[in-house]
Amino acid sequence: MGTALIYDEEMTKYKLLWVDPACKIEVPERLSVSYEALVRTGLSDRCVSVPPREALDAEILLVHSEEYLEGVKKTPHMTLEDLKEFTLQYGDVYFHPNIYHCAKLAAGSALQLVDSVMTGKVRNGMALVRPPGHHSMRSAASGFCVFNNVAIAARYAKQKHGAERVLIVDWDIHHGQGVQYCFEDDPSVLYFSWHRYEHQKFWPNLRESDYDSVGKGSGAGFNVNVPWNEVGMENSDYLSVFCHVLLPVAYEFCPDLVLVCAGFDSAIGDPEGEMCATPDIFAHLTHLLMNLAGGKLCAVLEGGYNLTSLAQSVCQTVQTLLGDPLPQLANLRSPCESALESLQCVRSVQRQYWSILKHAADSATTDVSTKRIKLAKAEEEKAETAEDERSQEEKVWPEPAERLRPPVCSVSVLPDDAACPDGLKRLASSKDLGPLLVSRIRNRSMEDAGDADGVATFSRLYTLIEKMRTNEIGNGVALVPDVAAAVECVVRDLCSDLVSRVLVVCVGKEELNYATADGKMLVVQISGEDKEEQKGKYYIPVCLKKGCGDTVGFIQAVFGLLLPLGYEYDPGLVLLVRVPGSGVGDCMWQQLIGLLKGFAKGHTLVLMQTNDGACMGPTASALLGHPAPPLQELLTPLPDDGGALERMRERLQADWKMLQTTGEWVC
Numbered sequence: 081m082g083t084a085l086i087y088d089e090e091m092t093k094y095k096l097l098w099v100d101p102a103c104k105i106e107v108p109e110r111l112s113v114s115y116e117a118l119v120r121t122g123l124s125d126r127c128v129s130v131p132p133r134e135a136l137d138a139e140i141l142l143v144h145s146e147e148y149l150e151g152v153k154k155t156p157h158m159t160l161e162d163l164k165e166f167t168l169q170y171g172d173v174y175f176h177p178n179i180y181h182c183a184k185l186a187a188g189s190a191l192q193l194v195d196s197v198m199t200g201k202v203r204n205g206m207a208l209v210r211p212p213g214h215h216s217m218r219s220a221a222s223g224f225c226v227f228n229n230v231a232i233a234a235r236y237a238k239q240k241h242g243a244e245r246v247l248i249v250d251w252d253i254h255h256g257q258g259v260q261y262c263f264e265d266d267p268s269v270l271y272f273s274w275h276r277y278e279h280q281k282f283w284p285n286l287r288e289s290d291y292d293s294v295g296k297g298s299g300a301g302f303n304v305n306v307p308w309n310e311v312g313m314e315n316s317d318y319l320s321v322f323c324h325v326l327l328p329v330a331y332e333f334c335p336d337l338v339l340v341c342a343g344f345d346s347a348i349g350d351p352e353g354e355m356c357a358t359p360d361i362f363a364h365l366t367h368l369l370m371n372l373a374g375g376k377l378c379a380v381l382e383g384g385y386n387l388t389s390l391a392q393s394v395c396q397t398v399q400t401l402l403g404d405p406l407p408q409l410a411n412l413r414s415p416c417e418s419a420l421e422s423l424q425c426v427r428s429v430q431r432q433y434w435s436i437l438k439h440a441a442d443s444a445t446t447d448v449s450t451k452r453i454k455l456a457k458a459e460e461e462k463a464e465t466a467e468d469e470r471s472q473e474e475k476v477w478p479e480p481a482e483r484l485r486p487p488v489c490s491v492s493v494l495p496d497d498a499a500c501p502d503g504l505k506r507l508a509s510s511k512d513l514g515p516l517l518v519s520r521i522r523n524r525s526m527e528d529a530g531d532a533d534g535v536a537t538f539s540r541l542y543t544l545i546e547k548m549r550t551n552e553i554g555n556g557v558a559l560v561p562d563v564a565a566a567v568e569c570v571v572r573d574l575c576s577d578l579v580s581r582v583l584v585v586c587v588g589k590e591e592l593n594y595a596t597a598d599g600k601m602l603v604v605q606i607s608g609e610d611k612e613e614q615k616g617k618y619y620i621p622v623c624l625k626k627g628c629g630d631t632v633g634f635i636q637a638v639f640g641l642l643l644p645l646g647y648e649y650d651p652g653l654v655l656l657v658r659v660p661g662s663g664v665g666d667c668m669w670q671q672l673i674g675l676l677k678g679f680a681k682g683h684t685l686v687l688m689q690t691n692d693g694a695c696m697g698p699t700a701s702a703l704l705g706h707p708a709p710p711l712q713e714l715l716t717p718l719p720d721d722g723g724a725l726e727r728m729r730e731r732l733q734a735d736w737k738m739l740q741t742t743g744e745w746v747c
């Protein structure tokens with residue numbers, strides 16, 4: 081299934097008609113440069129073009145009041161003076177004779193996108209719209225927004241398509257207060273927003289944008305705010321919040337549909353955000369959401385005012401929606417102190433609502449005086465570096481790397497009598513390994529590798545790994561007689577001269593404890609076995625008391641440990657090993673394969689035991705990029721699992737900074 085793209089140049093036909101410093105950044109070129117970039121890169125041709133439509137009154141009234149709509153309806157006939165007068169009643173927004181028409185098209189575009197995705201016409205999609213929507217409220221325009229496009233889309237998805245749970249992810253750098261107000265008492269819509277806040281000093285300067293606004297009444301826990309109290313946030317800060325807050329909660333929420341308030345003013349170079357995350361981060365943010373809701377994801381443009389980073393970020397997002405390999409995020413740094421403090425505050429306030437966060441460090445015992453002193457200290461430090469004097473130095477960043485699709489997506493290495501799953505190509509050709517490697521293979525591993533087909537298997541694996549390295553092949557799955565022996569052979573003999581860092585993810589209890597101390601491989605083993613302490617930095621046994629069948633425990637391990645480790649380690653290849661009898665469910669297995677594609681440009685080699693072939697179907701489906709089916713409602717985790725994982729994370733974070741979730745300050 082394809083990716084929808086909704087765009088119409090009509091939405092470029094309104095602009096600021098008078099002087100207003102607060103609004104001058106919201107220009108028509110935002111839309112045209114974004115679309116032109118998609119055309120120039122060939123991405124628009126690969127999308128399913130879906131036309132926008134005007135939202136109907138009834139649809140707008142799903143969120144807005146009659147009197148507000150009636151007022152906006154009058155603007156096309158207003159004189160310039162009337163338009164200015166009408167505008168004065170709202171903040172940081174402007175009206176234009178054509179903005180009502182464009183606002184209906186923007187909202188209608190979001191609805192067209194929801195229809196296309198919910199009816200299965202496409203898998204996912206993006207709507208390039210203006211005016212944006214997430215600040216507009218029931219009876220007020222705000223922050224360049226007239227109608228709340230995404231809020232209307234969420235209500236519409238529930239009413240028309242029977243969606244029961246809708247997740248709204250707002251990665252725009254401003255707080256979408258309009259969305260928060262709309263759903264704060266509604267447990268069927270989970271609103272997540274991060275936003276520049278600076279302790280309420282940044283627009284819209286609302287007390288209710290802070291982390292302790294968790295929703296009201298039955299909606300408590302279904303509003304998640306992550307305030308950024310400093311500028312300059314980077315890729316690692318964004319990924320930490322996704323791994324340690326949004327994704328665990330989103331998986332527990334188990335939405336039927338994901339809507340993204342896709343604002344790109346959170347990217348480097350934007351005058352509003354003043355952040356430092358690079359455009360390719362949106363490839364990963366999009367990817368990390370694509371296995372929720374069976375892949376049903378609708379991204380609707382909100383902000384983004386640096387035309388260069390906006391266009392690049394839009395392309396990164398659409399290219400990921402199309403299923404292309406992800407860019408490698410090089411040299412991630414540690415989340416900064418301020419981000420860690422926000423992370424800790426959010427997790428501690430949300431832990432009472434989300435069992436998956438149950439064991440987050442509890443800093444509810446806020447020592448206000450300490451915090452006040454520290455804040456005062458921070459303020460005076462900040463005063464010294466008087467922000468306004470700080471030169472708005474031109475930010476520069478590298479153009480995102482090209483993301484080439486390999487000619488062959490997925491291959492299989494199978495015994496001759498095993499059927500090749502549809503969609504996969506059977507790797508027949510096997511490189512002549514030469515006597516040295518053959519002898520190493522023979523004497524290293526088990527007896528049956530010694531026989532002809534054993535060596536043939538390994539020579540095919542070598543070929544496969546080599547072709548992944550040259551990006552001729554995306555990923556692959558191999559059935560081998562004995563996975564434990566095969567892993568050792570692959571890592572020690574085949575990868576050693578082909579790949580610099582191999583992330584080995586082992587699901588099940590096989591003894592794999594030969595992690596090299598030199599960091600050439602990182603082994604994360606998830607099993608039900610209570611392992612002795614981990615050996616060194618590069619062998620991390622994760623024990624799930626209820627075994628790998630425990631969905632919540634597994635999700636906690638994936639997001640709390642595996643993904644942050646993987647991002648920090650930045651492997652050139654992922655080796656995913658399925659040990660027979662691990663008990664991991666097919667859905668979880670497919671989710672895992674889907675998520676691990678975010679590493680090593682999607683070069684994953686799955687090793688399974690020949691007698692485990694029953695799982696070949698789901699494995700092939702996930703390797704081919706089909707969205708993993710939603711996990712069934714997540715059950716509450718056994719207390720000890722969560723606690724054990726938290727303790728393990730705290731122990732490991734000295735070595736692995738992406739595992740940190742607490743700052744030195746209490747919040």
Ligand SMILES: CC(O)(O)CCCCCNCCCN
Nearest residue numbers: 102172212223254283382383
């Ligand atoms: C969609 C959006 O969230 O990007 C809209 C942001 C509105 C910002 C209003 N203040 C602007 C102050 C100018 N320095």
Ligand SMILES: [Zn+2]
Nearest residue numbers: 252253254383
């Ligand atoms: Zn914004």
